[in-house]
Amino acid sequence: MKTLNVELGERRYPIYIGENVLLQADLLTQHIKSKQVLIVTNETIAPLYLEKVSANLSAYHVENVILPDGEQFKTLDSLNLIFDKLLTCKFSRNATLIALGGGVIGDMGGFAAACYQRGITFIQIPTTLLAQVDSSVGGKTGVNHALGKNMIGAFYQPQAVIADVNVLDTLDDRQLAAGLAEIIKYGLIRNEAFFVWLEENINVLLARDKTALTYAIEQSCIMKAEVVAEDEHEGGVRATLNLGHTFGHAIETGMGYGSYLHGEAVAIGTCLAADLSQRKGFLTHNDVARIVNLFERSNLPVKSPTELNTERFVDLMAVDKKNVDGAIRVILLEAIGKATLPMSVDNLSLMQTLQCYGK
Numbered sequence: 605m606k607t608l609n610v611e612l613g614e615r616r617y618p619i620y621i622g623e624n625v626l627l628q629a630d631l632l633t634q635h636i637k638s639k640q641v642l643i644v645t646n647e648t649i650a651p652l653y654l655e656k657v658s659a660n661l662s663a664y665h666v667e668n669v670i671l672p673d674g675e676q677f678k679t680l681d682s683l684n685l686i687f688d689k690l691l692t693c694k695f696s697r698n699a700t701l702i703a704l705g706g707g708v709i710g711d712m713g714g715f716a717a718a719c720y721q722r723g724i725t726f727i728q729i730p731t732t733l734l735a736q737v738d739s740s741v742g743g744k745t746g747v748n749h750a751l752g753k754n755m756i757g758a759f760y761q762p763q764a765v766i767a768d769v770n771v772l773d774t775l776d777d778r779q780l781a782a783g784l785a786e787i788i789k790y791g792l793i794r795n796e797a798f799f800v801w802l803e804e805n806i807n808v809l810l811a812r813d814k815t816a817l818t819y820a821i822e823q824s825c826i827m828k829a830e831v832v833a834e835d836e837h838e839g840g841v842r843a844t845l846n847l848g849h850t851f852g853h854a855i856e857t858g859m860g861y862g863s864y865l866h867g868e869a870v871a872i873g874t875c876l877a878a879d880l881s882q883r884k885g886f887l888t889h890n891d892v893a894r895i896v897n898l899f900e901r902s903n904l905p906v907k908s909p910t911e912l913n914t915e916r917f918v919d920l921m922a923v924d925k926k927n928v929d930g931a932i933r934v935i936l937l938e939a940i941g942k943a944t945l946p947m948s949v950d951n952l953s954l955m956q957t958l959q960c961y962g963k
């Protein structure tokens with residue numbers, strides 16, 4: 605097992621990564637400070653892992669909330685089901701909420717923990733590759749709004765993240781690929797050598813080699829932890845983690861939540877950002893080809909949906925947390941391994957990318 609730390613002073617917390625860490629009761633219980641524990645999960649994950657986690661908690665009063673599965677349920681209504689349970693069971697302010705699931709459950713569980721009685725103890729047990737490399741670390745929590753992805757939320761850090769590589773065995777190939785999109789992102793924004801390692805090892809990762817997967821998760825979490833420690837509330841460098849996301853969120857909202865997986869939308873968005881970076885004179889044609897090729901080899905989509913016309917796309921991009929005074933700002937790449945901070949882009953280049961890329 606490897607332990608990394610997110611260095612946030614008094615709110616410093618560990619990320620445990622390894623095979624079977626889910627079965628090590630003490631990793632979990634050392635972070636629980638009272639008898640009352642609520643596990644939030646969904647109907648797909650509950651039959652697979654709820655009993656395993658509960659088995660570590662026989663000394664506690666444990667309640668569960670099993671939510672419907674899907675990005676379309678990342679809503680205030682689902683959040684209310686969590687509050688209903690906490691209140692019905694008379695959970696106190698020293699209670700602990702455990703989010704057992706992918707990014708949807710992690711983001712909602714974290715937001716519920718942030719809001720209930722203005723904040724209760726929160727632990728992340730991420731069960732998708734995407735959640736293990738990205739969403740469980742860093743304290744971004746929230747829900748979607750019909751008009752914009754992740755638009756309602758809060759920063760709220762967990763006490764610990766427990767990432768068991770073995771739970772990825774039950775993840776389907778499409779979800780595994782979606783996680784690879786966020787892993788590729790780290791190479792692109794801050795580590796060219798890692799990008800090259802991914803080019804060389806993508807087939808090994810797709811074949812689910814545990815050593816390679818563990819290495820990719822560790823490297824991703826190291827980078828995420830560095831960025832979050834430097835800029836927890838996204839005043840600067842943390843925005844680089846949103847490479848491709850302004851485009852990606854527009855695709856998710858525009859196509860209907862759940863139609864494209866988050867990682868798939870990010871893959872397309874990153875290709876669009878790469879094309880725009882080339883138009884701005886940052887990336888070479890060869891750089892863009894390498895980026896697109898790595899996403900394609902990861903079985904991820906690289907072309908934006910034809911259903912979204914350019915005007916609608918730009919309209920959707922106008923609802924994004926990086927925008928300032930309503931002006932669209934995106935993260936671009938100066939090179940493979942080096943991202944820009946959020947930049948305003950001229951309308952002509954943006955239109956050219958949206959009209960020309962992948963068509």
Ligand code: NAD
Binds near residue numbers: 649706733735744865
């Ligand atoms: P997800 O949570 O919807 O999980 C994907 C699917 O896999 C679901 O059907 C889920 O039930 C299933 N699943 C989960 N674990 C499984 C397992 N071990 N075996 C079998 N099936 C399993 O999707 P995701 O890709 O994990 O997360 C996407 C969400 O994360 C989006 O809402 C996105 O906005 C959010 N996100 C948040 C952050 C952040 O910093 N907070 C970062 C990136 C993404």
Ligand code: GLY
Binds near residue numbers: 738741742845
């Ligand atoms: N996934 C983007 C962030 O955590 O900032």
